[in-house]
Amino acid sequence: MRKVEVFMEEKGIAIGDYIEVVEKEDNRMITHKGIVMPPYELSKGETLTIKLDNGYNIGVLIDQIFEVRILEKAKPREEISFKEVLPKKPELPNVTIIGTGGTIASKIDYKTGAVHAAFTAEELAKAVPEIFEIANITPKLLFNIMSEDMKPEYWKKIAYEVAKALNSGEDGVIIGHGTDTMGYSSAALSFMLRNLGKPVIFVGSQRSSDRPSSDAAMNLICSTRMAVEDFGEVAVVMHGETGDTYCLAHRGTKVRKMHTSRRDAFRSINDVPIARIWSNGKVEYLRDDYRKRSENEVWVDDKIEEKVALIKVYPGITGEIIEFLVDKGYRGIVIEGTGLGHTPNDMIPSIKRATEEGIVVCMTSQCLYGRTNLNVYSTGRKLLKAKVIPCEDMLPETAYVKLMWVLGHTQDLEEVRRMMLTNYSGEITPYTRFDTYLR
Amino acid sequence: MRKVEVFMEEKGIAIGDYIEVVEKEDNRMITHKGIVMPPYELSKGETLTIKLDNGYNIGVLIDQIFEVRILEKAKPREEISFKEVLPKKPELPNVTIIGTGGTIASKIDYKTGAVHAAFTAEELAKAVPEIFEIANITPKLLFNIMSEDMKPEYWKKIAYEVAKALNSGEDGVIIGHGTDTMGYSSAALSFMLRNLGKPVIFVGSQRSSDRPSSDAAMNLICSTRMAVEDFGEVAVVMHGETGDTYCLAHRGTKVRKMHTSRRDAFRSINDVPIARIWSNGKVEYLRDDYRKRSENEVWVDDKIEEKVALIKVYPGITGEIIEFLVDKGYRGIVIEGTGLGHTPNDMIPSIKRATEEGIVVCMTSQCLYGRTNLNVYSTGRKLLKAKVIPCEDMLPETAYVKLMWVLGHTQDLEEVRRMMLTNYSGEITPYTRFDTYLR
Numbered sequence: 032m033r034k035v036e037v038f039m040e041e042k043g044i045a046i047g048d049y050i051e052v053v054e055k056e057d058n059r060m061i062t063h064k065g066i067v068m069p070p071y072e073l074s075k076g077e078t079l080t081i082k083l084d085n086g087y088n089i090g091v092l093i094d095q096i097f098e099v100r101i102l103e104k105a106k107p108r109e110e111i112s113f114k115e116v117l118p119k120k121p122e123l124p125n126v127t128i129i130g131t132g133g134t135i136a137s138k139i140d141y142k143t144g145a146v147h148a149a150f151t152a153e154e155l156a157k158a159v160p161e162i163f164e165i166a167n168i169t170p171k172l173l174f175n176i177m178s179e180d181m182k183p184e185y186w187k188k189i190a191y192e193v194a195k196a197l198n199s200g201e202d203g204v205i206i207g208h209g210t211d212t213m214g215y216s217s218a219a220l221s222f223m224l225r226n227l228g229k230p231v232i233f234v235g236s237q238r239s240s241d242r243p244s245s246d247a248a249m250n251l252i253c254s255t256r257m258a259v260e261d262f263g264e265v266a267v268v269m270h271g272e273t274g275d276t277y278c279l280a281h282r283g284t285k286v287r288k289m290h291t292s293r294r295d296a297f298r299s300i301n302d303v304p305i306a307r308i309w310s311n312g313k314v315e316y317l318r319d320d321y322r323k324r325s326e327n328e329v330w331v332d333d334k335i336e337e338k339v340a341l342i343k344v345y346p347g348i349t350g351e352i353i354e355f356l357v358d359k360g361y362r363g364i365v366i367e368g369t370g371l372g373h374t375p376n377d378m379i380p381s382i383k384r385a386t387e388e389g390i391v392v393c394m395t396s397q398c399l400y401g402r403t404n405l406n407v408y409s410t411g412r413k414l415l416k417a418k419v420i421p422c423e424d425m426l427p428e429t430a431y432v433k434l435m436w437v438l439g440h441t442q443d444l445e446e447v448r449r450m451m452l453t454n455y456s457g458e459i460t461p462y463t464r465f466d467t468y469l470r
Numbered sequence: 471m472r473k474v475e476v477f478m479e480e481k482g483i484a485i486g487d488y489i490e491v492v493e494k495e496d497n498r499m500i501t502h503k504g505i506v507m508p509p510y511e512l513s514k515g516e517t518l519t520i521k522l523d524n525g526y527n528i529g530v531l532i533d534q535i536f537e538v539r540i541l542e543k544a545k546p547r548e549e550i551s552f553k554e555v556l557p558k559k560p561e562l563p564n565v566t567i568i569g570t571g572g573t574i575a576s577k578i579d580y581k582t583g584a585v586h587a588a589f590t591a592e593e594l595a596k597a598v599p600e601i602f603e604i605a606n607i608t609p610k611l612l613f614n615i616m617s618e619d620m621k622p623e624y625w626k627k628i629a630y631e632v633a634k635a636l637n638s639g640e641d642g643v644i645i646g647h648g649t650d651t652m653g654y655s656s657a658a659l660s661f662m663l664r665n666l667g668k669p670v671i672f673v674g675s676q677r678s679s680d681r682p683s684s685d686a687a688m689n690l691i692c693s694t695r696m697a698v699e700d701f702g703e704v705a706v707v708m709h710g711e712t713g714d715t716y717c718l719a720h721r722g723t724k725v726r727k728m729h730t731s732r733r734d735a736f737r738s739i740n741d742v743p744i745a746r747i748w749s750n751g752k753v754e755y756l757r758d759d760y761r762k763r764s765e766n767e768v769w770v771d772d773k774i775e776e777k778v779a780l781i782k783v784y785p786g787i788t789g790e791i792i793e794f795l796v797d798k799g800y801r802g803i804v805i806e807g808t809g810l811g812h813t814p815n816d817m818i819p820s821i822k823r824a825t826e827e828g829i830v831v832c833m834t835s836q837c838l839y840g841r842t843n844l845n846v847y848s849t850g851r852k853l854l855k856a857k858v859i860p861c862e863d864m865l866p867e868t869a870y871v872k873l874m875w876v877l878g879h880t881q882d883l884e885e886v887r888r889m890m891l892t893n894y895s896g897e898i899t900p901y902t903r904f905d906t907y908l909r
Contacts (some may be wrong), residue, residue, distance in 0.1 A: 179849050181785045211808035215785050273904075277527040290907060291810045291840030294577035298908070340791075343782045343806065344652050346620045346872060352779075355794050367782065369650035371730045373618035401730025410618050431784060465712075468729060469737070 033076020034093045039067075047105025053079065053098040054091050063089060063297055064102070078148060117224035119167040124202035125407035126166040129192050131185070131208050132176040134432070151201040157247045162255040165267045166202070173458050178209025178216070178235075181434060184242065186219035187333040193224060193231055194329050203230040203258030206252075210235040210296065217283035218432040221265040221456035225332045228325030233283070235269065237294050246294040253308040260314055263322040272292040279304040282321075284429045284458035287399065300399055301424045301467050302460050320384040334439035339363040341431040343397055344374045350381025357393060363389055363391040366419075367427040372396050373410045379417055386418040393434055395422045395427040400468050420448050423459045428470050433458060471871025472515020477532045478506075486544025490519065493536040502528060503541070503580040515897045558606040561707050563641035563727045564699040565605040568631050570624070570647050570874055571614040574821065601694040602827040605641070617674075619653070622874060625658035626772040630664060632670055633768050642669040642697030644690075647737065649674040649727055652706060656722035659870040660704040660895035667702040667764030676733050682899070685709050685733040692717035692747040699753055702761040704895070705744055718743040721760075723868045723897035726838065739838055739908050740863045741899055773878035778802040780870040782836055783813045789820025796823060801881065802830040802873045805858075806866040811835050811842035812849045830886050832859045832873055834866040839907050859887050861896045872897060 032040075044050060046069050054061045065081035068088060078090035119125075162168055174185065193204045208216055217233045224231060234254040236247035244267075254268040265283035272295045281299045290296035307315045337360050338361045342352060350454030356364055364385060368374055372394040374382065382392050394414065396403050402424040403428050415421070422430040430451075437450040452459070471479075483489060483633060485508050493500045504520035517529035558564075582862045601607055612622065612631050632643045647655055663670060673693040675686035685708070693707040696719050704722035720738045729735035746754045766899045777800045781791060795803055803824060807813055811833040813821065821831050835842050841863040844850030847889065854860070861869040869890075876889040891898070 046865060047632075177812075177847060177849055179783075179808050180816070182814075183786050186785075209809075211812055212785050288809065288837050289839050291835050291837045291842065292906060293840065295907075296837065296840070337786060339786070341782060341784050341787075343780060344618075345780050345867065346625075346651050347622050347776060347778070347874075348780075351798065352791075352794075355791075359790065365612055370619050370648075371726065373650055375619050377619070396730050398727050398730045400728050401732065401735070403730065408616060428784065431559050435786075444471075446561065468734075 035076045035079055038079065038093050038096070042101075044099070044101060045105050048101050049103040049105075050078065050081065050284035051100045052091055052096055054095050055097040056095055060097060063091065065089075067105075072322060124166045125169065125200065126162075126205060126207045126255060127169045127171055127196040127201045127260045128207060129189065129196075130170065130172040131174055131181075131189060131206060132178065135335065137226055144270055152174050158410060159251050161248075161252050164256045165252070166259050168255075169196075169201070171196075176209075178211040178213060181212045181216055182211070183219070183335055183337050186216055186223065187331070187335075189216065189404055190220055190223040190331045190333055193220065194331050197227075197229050197231075197329050201229075203232065203260075205232045205234055205254045205258050207251075208233050208235050210237060210269075213433055214287050214297075214426075215428050217265055217267050217286060218426075218429040218458070221283040221458070222332050222433060222436040223331055223335075224265060225330050225331045226327045227261070227265070227423070228322070228327030230258045230260055230262045230324070231265045231266045231283075231328070232258045232280070233265070236291060237270075237296055238459070244294075246275075249275050249310065253310075255278075256308050256312060256314055257306065262305070262322045263324045263327070264305070265315050266310065267297055269297040271304075271307060275310055277310060277389060278308045280308060281308040282457045284433075284456050285426065285460075287426055287428065298466065298470065300426055301401070301463050303464060315461050332436075333372070336362050336436040336442075337435060339365065339431060339435045339438065341365045341367065341427060343367040343427075344369060346375070348375065348378065350378045353378065353381035353385055357381075357388055357390055360428075361390060363393070363447075365393045365395060365422075365427060365431045365434055367396060367397040367462045368403070371401075371407055371411060372405055372414070372421050373408065374414065376410055376413065379410075380415050382414065382419060383417040386444070389442065390416070391420065391434065391438065391442075391444060393422050393430055393451060395425060395430045397427070400424065420451050424463055425458050429458050473532050474515045476520055477518065477535070480536055481540075483538065484544050484564070487540050488542040488544075489520065490539045490541055491518065491525045491530055491535055493534050494536040495534055495696050499536060502530065504528075506544075533788040533837070553859065563605045564608065564639065565601075565642045565644060565694060565697045566610055566635040567621075567646060568628065568635075568643045568864045569611040569614065570620075570628060570645060571616055575602075592629060600687075601693050604691070604694045605698055607694075608640070610634075610635075615648075617650040617652060620651045620655055622658070622776050625655055625662065626770070626774075628655065629659055629662040629770045629772055632659065633770050636666075636668050636670075636768050642671065642699075644671045644673055644693045644697050646690075647672050647674050649676055649708075653726050653736075653865075654867050654871055656704055656706050656725060657865075657868040657897070658875070659894040660722040660897070661875040662770055662772050663704060664769050665766045666768045667706070667761070667766030668768070669697045669699055669701045669763070670704045670722075671697045671719070672704070672706045676709075676731060676735055677835075683733075683832040685714075688749065689713050689717060692719075692749075695751060695753055696745065699745075700763045701742070701744070702763050702766070706736055707747065710743075716749060717747045717837055719747060721896045723872075724865065724899075726865055733789070737750065737909065738906065739842070739865055740902050741896070742903060742906060774874040775801050775877035775881075776874060778804065778870060778874045778877065780804045780806065782806040782821060782866075783808060783817070786847055787814065787817065789817045792817065792820035792824055793890050796820075796827055796829055799831060800836055802832070802877050802886075804832045804834060804866060804873055805869045807833050807842070808836060810840075810850060811844055811860050812847065813853065815852065816847055818849075818852050821858060822855065822856040825883070828881065828883070830859065830861060830873065830877065830883060831857070832861050832869050832890060834861050834864060834869045836866070838865065841902055849903060857883065859890050861890060863902055864897050868897050893894050 068080040271279035285302040403421040507519040710718035724741040842860040
């Protein structure tokens with residue numbers, strides 16, 4: 032137990048209690064009043080964090096606490112359905128928020144200190160009242176899983192839920208999603224939602240909403256703004272930098288989580304984000320080649336082949352992993368090759384065996400940035416001869432999702448190749464802009 | 471065939487010919503003289519590139535060529551050993567360049583347009599005379615393979631060659647290496663070369679030296695400068711930005727190829743580069759916690775366990791890949807997890823089986839930037855219970871190489887854990903600096 036936990040136990044203080052703390056600094060005594068916040072789980076645990084009446088959080092060093100008094104014990108969370116509280120305003124657009132779990136819908140388990148998926152979409156919406164001034168919000172908790180457990184079958188469920196909402200008159204849909212696999216899900220919906228004409232916005236948070244540094248509220252506000260825009264694609268809306276200045280809307284097929292913990296972890300790779308959503312509400316488009324809003328009826332094309340694998344190559348890898356996948360009945364393999372899209376030459380016979388047996392093998396690059404090109408070096412040419420499909424500048428994760436979707440439609444190699452190289456949802460940029468590297 | 475190739479064939483022009491071209495631009499006629507360069511393989515092929523007498527390359531639009539004359543046909547490459555030409559200067563430090571292959575030592579096969587590993591270290595050194603003003607250069611062609619074919623057994627050979635050179639009085643060693651897997655090899659040598667007190671510099675090039683935009687010469691010059699510095703670690707020296715302003719020296723365990731084709735593809739991840747080497751020759755250190763030069767006798771600790779795999783997780787992956795590796799007798803598995811270091815909960819039983827059977831499982835993040843933390847979410851805690859070792863902020867590629875090396879020394883899980891979490895060669899940063907993200 033850390034110092035803060037020992038202190039709280041000794042003093043009988045619980046998270047949520049309204050307290051008065053007298054801090055002794057040198058010879059001065061300073062008094063603070065506020066609500067006790069959960070100790071930040073990565074800290075050394077030497078401070079007590081309280082939310083002051085003005086909403087600001089401060090940390091007080093345990094060693095400097097002279098006196099502490101509990102003014103009011105924490106109350107159990109109110110359980111009012113927020114639908115009763117907030118009637119629809121006819122002048123506002125209508126947005127459905129679909130909850131699927133993740134940190135944006137999570138709270139800290141005060142007993143263990145770990146974060147569990149727990150908030151319902153209702154609770155979440157209640158916590159961010161600003162969004163009700165932008166749109167009439169219909170929350171819907173579809174499921175509640177952390178995103179590391181996301182699976183292709185859930186992508187389908189989300190896609191149908193989105194289509195149902197949009198085709199019944201909603202102006203936009205927001206999907207609350209864990210950040211770990213959000214890029215995979217946004218790619219999946221980009222392919223599955225055909226004839227889309229309204230915004231479908233994925234949003235998550237890197238810090239749970241219980242935490243002082245949470246990005247949940249601003250991300251949700253910016254998503255709601257994007258969800259009512261003149262825009263008709265799947266996008267991910269997350270913090271654009273570590274401060275609260277703006278969020279970015281990234282195209283669903285070109286976005287990747289590039290940092291384990293920063294609030295600006297999500298980045299467009301090989302592409303320019305679609306828009307910047309400033310904290311003052313202004314939406315600034317960063318490009319003009321995006322699909323505008325339309326009254327299209329969206330339909331779900333969810334035919335996918337789940338027997339697809341994503342393999343990263345490295346010095347020392349052998350062909351046996353490819354042989355294993357062939358033997359296990361996989362229908363497609365996406366390789367994260369080195370550089371322009373290479374594997375050790377030793378692996379090529381196994382790859383050839385795979386393609387000869389009708390298994391599709393696609394090539395992407397573990398560099399992430401840049402474009403595959405199998406014409407430059409002799410290894411690349413041998414891979415082309417082995418019928419490997421180089422996936423232009425597609426992200427490995429997007430190529431994986433796309434290959435599942437393509438193989439759901441055809442198993443004919445030439446047709447698979449044609450579809451993999453057809454740009455369905457902005458997954459391929461025709462040429463790579465110089466200013467899209469490491470931004 | 472592209473326009474430039476048709477044009478060259480029609481006119482009987484070969485790469486290397488010395489020609490005179492009359493260009494018609496509006497009503498002006500401009501005459502250029504120079505050597506014909508290979509057409510840039512990614513261009514539209516509408517220009518003829520020639521190297522002028524002043525060394526500068528220009529492209530002339532085929533459509534604007536009014537007249538062309540061959541002044542001198544290309545001569546076969548001279549085959550003088552450059553050792554005869556360049557006697558040692560006693561006042562200069564001594565640097566050995568070990569050639570292993572890759573683009574920096576490659577030339578274009580003019581028949582197919584593909585690039586083959588072909589230059590010897592001698593030829594390469596001849597092409598960059600500037601390095602002979604910095605040091606006495608001893609070139610040594612160890613082998614000649616493209617780096618996608620690099621293997622752990624080759625790391626050992628390189629390590630012994632480096633140790634031999636340094637312990638026989640060389641002041642520094644440069645290793646010419648293909649860029650695809652250079653980060654893996656630099657990590658491997660960082661662990662294998664113990665008690666190192668002199669610079670060991672990996673260098674490569676993203677564009678072969680036949681190409682107008684080649685980075686080979688400047689990278690080699692900057693590597694040579696770094697190889698004679700007051701520095702005693704393994705580093706990678708490559709372009710720091712796309713222009714020819716400076717190179718960066720990256721710590722061997724913290725560097726990654728982040729772009730398929732840009733000259734500034736190599737980046738320090740979660741860390742600050744060691745130094746900037748300006749094109750005017752100045753070496754500017756960007757940190758002060760690097761090892762300085764010493765007269766230590768380096769020794770090679772090359773005990774490694776090759777039965778280690780690197781696995782990336784994604785939605786839809788199952789535990790069967792882990793089961794396969796266990797059944798195949800693998801001794802270690804490095805997982806590239808999602809976010810802070812997660813796998814689908816479905817995979818955890820297979821991971822548990824692996825660790826129960828004595829196989830070490832380490833966790834890194836596919837985000838690349840940031841640090842693993844298995845204490846935040848319940849999935850992480852379950853992975854910790856399954857005895858997974860979270861690898862701090864180590865790159866997945868570095869963790870893979872390190873686990874091979876650690877398992878070469880002990881198979882005892884607690885000792886493996888201790889060694890994986892011991893910072894041997896800068897592979898773990900104690901805290902992550904804010905300014906190391908996406909630079």
